[in-house]
Amino acid sequence: MKTLVKVLIALVVIVVAVVAGTLFYVDTLAKKAIEYGGTEALGVATRLDRISLSFLGGQADLNRLEIANPQGFSSQQFFVLGEGRVAVSPGSLLDDTLVIPDIRLA
Template identity: 35%
Template sequence: MKWLIRIVVVLVVLIAVGLWYGWSQIDRLIKYGIETGTPPVVQTSVTVAAVKLSPFSGIGIIEGFEIGNPKGFTSPRAVRIGKAEVALDTSSVSTDKIVIKHIRIADPEINLEAGLGGTNLKHIADNAKSFASQQSTAASGNGGASAPAPADESQPKKSIKLQVDELLITGAKLSASAAGLVPGANANVTLPDIRLTNLGSGGAGISPAELTAQILSRISTEAAKASASGSLKNLLQGGGEAKLGGGALKKLLGK
């Protein structure tokens, strides 16, 4: 009987060690997933300094998240988030749709740069929309009546679906410039709070690409509004509109 108890104890210890090791690596896995999965969506570089997630509470912190600028823009990055808090519903992790209770982003740095082809933020948001649309089209095609192709590595894998109950962005610091169009034209302002709710609620949820597209589109819209009014109005009136003619710069900013 003693040998049986010892075997059970050893097995329990081995399982505990295995679980501990698995959870100890989850932060690295999430960081790796963000840095490898997001660039194809936004078509520019994405880096993360650190990820810290509690497997018990489901609350995590993402630190030093940065989105680089597309080609043709001069500033080193488009968005920098010093710290974002994420709260997961841990019971949903093993289901078909992962539920995120909230994402709270405080004091992000947003660089809006206007160029002849539009703004950097609009470029990135459009890239995310295009990627999400392609994913949706591919998924619809796979649901057709045609015979399945032989299984290989090229076959599309089951996509992750998400639900975000609340996304809150507060104190976003916007730096706007049009150096390529109007040398020296730049201004700074704090954007109003951005709050999105019930993203992907009901049904199958939304893909990470669709979530990224929605967030970036909203940021781009709010940044464009701020750049054409209030304390950033001088960016448009300080020679920019005269040089480009009429409301051309406003159009570049998405107005």
């Protein structure tokens, strides 16, 4: 019985550590995913300076998103976003209709 309790405590500690680590590094993981996904999907360099995710607030803030132009175009950048924010109503994530109360692009 004592062994079972020790195993359960160890599992709880591991789960808490994984969740805490994920929440701590979520911005870094999201930044890398956006850069990699954008580059792979578009075939040109995609760079993001910073992203800040707020799960409880249902919000994402982006700073300096740059998408390069393919070779042969006069401009180096196809798209540059200085700052952006998108907010989602967390309660609508499980509904058929997604409620987006705030989108800001600058």
